[in-house]
Amino acid sequence: MTMRATLPDTADILLVEDQPSDAELARRALHDIGLDGRLALARHGTRALDYVFARGEYAHRSIKDIPRLILLDLKLPRLSGAEVLEQLKSDPRTQPIPVVILSSSQEAVDIRRCYALGANSYVVKPVDYVDFTSAVQRLGRYWLQLNEPFSHHT
Amino acid sequence: MATDASSSHQPLAAPAPSEQERLYEEAPVPYVIGSPDGQIKSVNKAAAARLGYTREALEGQPVYVLYADTPEGQARAWTSLRKLQEGAPRIEDEVQMQTKAGEVFWARTTVRTIRDAAGAVVSHWGVFIDITEQKAMEQALRTERAASEEEVQRRTAALREANTALRAEVEERRQVQEIRQKQLAAMEASIVGMSIHDAEGCFTYANPAYRDIYGYAPDEIEGESWKVLYEEDEVARVEADVLPRLQDGKQWTGELRGRGKDGEAVDTLISLTPLSDGGLACIAQDITEQKRQARALQQYANRLEALHEIDRAILAAESPQAIADAALQRCTDQLPCARASIVVFDYEADEGEILGAVAQGASKLTPGQRYPIEAFHVTERLRQGHAEVVNDLPAVEPTPVLQRLQDEGIRSYISLPMLLDGRLIGLINLGDEERHVFTEDYQDLMREVTDQVAIAIRQARLLERVRHQAEVLEQRVAERTAELESFTYSVSHDLRSPLRAIDGFSRLLDQEYGDMLDDEGERLLYVIRTSASRMGQLIDDLLALSRLGRQDIRTVPIDMEDLAHRVVEELLRVHDAEADTIDIQPLPEATGDPAMVRTILTNLLSNSLKFSREAEAPRIVVGAHEQEGTPVYYVRDNGVGFDMAYADKLFGVFQRLHDDEAFEGTGVGLAIVHRAIARLGGSIWAESTVGEGTTFYFALDDVPESLSV
Missing domain, CATH: 3.30.450.40 (GAF domain)
Structure with missing residues (x-):
């Protein structure tokens, strides 16, 4: 499976992850339950924000086409995950988007900070492949299938 | 005279009546003739005249009437008569008689008994002489004699007294002389300078101590004026301030700066007392050294104060520049000068x-x-x-x-x-x-x-x-x-x-x-x-x-027994072990951070589970005992144990004492336990025998050195 250089104009899940291996494992996990079809992957924070706010490279997008879930890693090049989270949650247009932090960090300080910034959930990435796959799949099912999303269109 | 008549004891022969009678009648001496029974036979003219009776009035009267009508007078009369009746030839006596008019007078009486030839008493012839005057003279003489005796005694006493006084005075003078000599000796020996001046202020006496103060030889200063010891301005000061006071009869004490014979300044404490002859007594003490020391002390104190001031300023300053500023400011305050840098x-x-730099006016620095x-x-x-x-x-x-x-x-x-x-x-x-x-x-x-x-x-x-x-x-x-x-x-x-x-x-x-x-x-x-x-x-x-x-540490009471049960429950899920493998005995409550204590128990128990896994009947005991008031907890297993020779490596990071693949681990667990214990201020140690098992002991409080192995 190859990574697309540009992101689809609309997506249900925006995965913000700089590690290709983690990104691929996550995609595979979602693929296994049929949720990988509308997945956009941003490799760093700036691109993620450009995509969501429909600016720069993604200016042609509509800001109203918000993803139904953002899976956000914390340790990112350029803009950190926390900064991305802060910008998303401080803008009324993007504030309703569920943001789940998917991080290797178990540090209490990270967890506290993310919740303070408005993270909807914080999940520590399991090292074990099976656990990891299971975690990603449960997240996908919950937020995309069980949870009733906010929509600018309705 | 009756006294003459008494010279003969022989009875007199009766004279020729005429002659006798004339003599008797005319004699200027009063005579009284009495009968033997005590009645007056007759009196002569002189007697009658003296007694104030007529001769006839007395004839036949008892002789008692002639005597003073007093008990004493009558007693004498009676006594005389009785003596005569008893045969006394003659009685001389001094008695008090009484005239008809009642005048009582002293008389010397002489009564003689007249007998006849047969010896029978015929009469008593009495003569009396008025001795009142004599008596008075005697009395006067007696009084005079007594007076002169008294005078003699008085004079003698006065003389004696004068003599005593004289002696006392001599003694006193001797003592005064002695005291004066002692006083002089004392003055000579005194360590305080003493001098005496006459009315002109010249020295009449100066003791050695006085001469020493100013450096004069004996007798060198006597006759000199006090002014030789002072400079002009000091003389002026004394004349203006001190002498008037002395002339008022008052004492003066004060410090004077004198001048020794060698010209050196001498500081003295002087006490001057005016004397009755217009002179002066002077007591002088050399205080040159005290003054010098006092000045030195004062200077020292001033310097200390100044230094102290400067020190304070310096101490308050922090940078070299601030120190320089403070020091210069204080220096120029204490020791004025135009500029300092x-x-x-x-x-x-x-x-x-x-x-730093300070200056009066503009400074170039x-x-x-x-x-x-x-x-x-x-x-x-x-x-x-x-x-x-x-x-x-x-x-x-x-x-x-x-x-x-x-x-x-x-x-x-x-x-x-x-x-x-x-x-x-x-x-x-x-x-x-x-x-x-x-x-x-x-x-x-x-x-x-x-x-x-x-x-x-x-x-x-x-x-x-x-x-x-x-x-x-x-x-x-x-x-x-x-x-x-x-x-x-x-x-x-x-x-x-x-x-x-x-x-x-x-x-x-x-x-x-x-x-x-x-x-x-x-x-x-x-x-x-x-x-x-x-x-x-x-x-x-x-x-x-x-x-x-x-991690921050909380210190709260921990129910160790409950915590141990929860940890074991969790471990049994992870490690595939039987529940009855682990025996939790009653555990005393502890004080510490629950998360850390949990970490300690978890690691120790999983360690024990791991190393006793291969035992025939794995058995782990969690228990505690008290040692010197401190609860000591332990986790004991019957696992493989370790060689105590390596006990010191037990708690090191990545230290593993078993290379057996069966006991694979990261080698961090006991290091975590050790660090947690250290952070809680407790201690941990282990006892082990290879093949028999290991016991880990830990305490969460400080434990005595002797407990840890």
Whole structure:
């Protein structure tokens, strides 16, 4: 499976992850339950924000086409995950988007900070492949299938 | 005379009646003739006249009537008569008689018994002589005699008294003389100077101590005026202030500055007392040394005060510049001078920096200015640590610097070197427009100030360096801490991600291409996956260990027994062990951080489970006992045990005492326990026998040294 250089104009899940291996494992996990079809992957924070706010490279997008879930890693090049989270949650247009932090960090300080910034959930990435796959799949099912999303269109 | 008649005891023959009768009748002596029975036969004219009776009136009367009509008078009469009747031939007596008119008078009586030839008593012839006058004379004589006797006695007593007084006076004079001699000896021996002056003020006496004060030989000063001992102005002062007081008869005590024979000044405490003859007594004490000491003390006190002031200012200052300012300000307050500056040398730049400067009027020096060192007139004397003092600038050979000072009106100048460890680090320079301003005292004080400033500047420099170093260190610590945190963060993120990839992709390989692998291929994949898993555990443990060091500690009571049960329950789920393997005995409550204590129990118990797994009947006991008031908990297993020779390596990170693959572990668990115990201020130790089992003991409070092995 190859990574697309540009992101689809609309997506249900925006995965913000700089590690290709983690990104691929996550995609595979979602693929296994049929949720990988509308997945956009941003490799760093700036691109993620450009995509969501429909600016720069993604200016042609509509800001109203918000993803139904953002899976956000914390340790990112350029803009950190926390900064991305802060910008998303401080803008009324993007504030309703569920943001789940998917991080290797178990540090209490990270967890506290993310919740303070408005993270909807914080999940520590399991090292074990099976656990990891299971975690990603449960997240996908919950937020995309069980949870009733906010929509600018309705 | 009757007394004549008494000269013969022979009875008289009766005279011729006429003759007898005439004699009897006319005799000027009173006669009385009585009968033997005591009646008056007759009296002569003289008797009748004296008694105031007629002769006839008395004839036949008892003789008693002639006697004083007093008990005594009558008694005498009776006595005389009885004696006569008893045969007395003659009685002489002095009796009191009484005239008819009642006059009582003294009389000497002589009565003679007249007998006839046959011896029979015929009559008694009595004669009496009025002795009243005689009696009076006798009385007078007696009185006079008594008076003169008294006078004699009185005079004798007076004489005796006078004699005694005279003797006393002689004794007194002797004693006074003796006292005077003693007094003189005392004065001569006195350590206090004493002198006596006549009305003109000239010395009549000066004791040795007095002469010693002023350096005069014996007898040298006697006759001299007191004025030889004083300078003119002191003489004037005494004449104006002291003498009038003495003339009023009052004492005077005070200090006078005299002059010895050699011309040296002598400070004295003088007490002057006016004498009755117009002279003076003087007591003098040499207080030259006391005055000198007092002056020295005062100077010392002044200097201390000044130094103290300066020290305080210096202490309050922190930077070298502030020290210089404080020192100069205080110096010029205490020791007025027109200008003062402090310069420090920077030998590397060959420059001197003005650290501080004060001046009356405009100063050419301002702090912070730098000049070449050569501009500062640094002499060899200064380098050696000696001050350069010029008290009359025009009088010395001018160097360019001195010339400049002179041109600026400076006349007195002092330059003091600041030495540190023998090296000249700077100068304090003072200047004034007056000559001879910088006295010895001034120099002494300034030397001390200079030393203080030098030390203070060094302290300040050291302090600045220490602060700088502390800042650098703090910065470095902060950087290192940040690095470490960043490293920890990296470990947690960066290492986990590739691990997940290894684990995940090896599984994917197995899933998707498993049918293309033979058994060996499968085995290799398994090794990859277990290695990744082990590394994941290692990373988790390391992070836990590092978190332990940074974690805040809560101190609350912990129900150890309950906690042990919960830990065991959790462990039994993870480790595939039987519930009855672990026996939890009653445990005393502990005080500590629950999370840390949980970590301790978890690691110790999983350690025991691991090493007793292979035992025939694994058995683990969690218990406690009290040792010297401190609860000591233990976890005992019947596992493989370890060699106590390696006990010291037990708690090291990555230290594993078993290479047996059956006991694979990261080697971090006991290090975590150890760090947690250390953070709680407790201690932990172990006892073990290879093949029999291990017991870990731990206490959460400080335990006596003797308990730990």
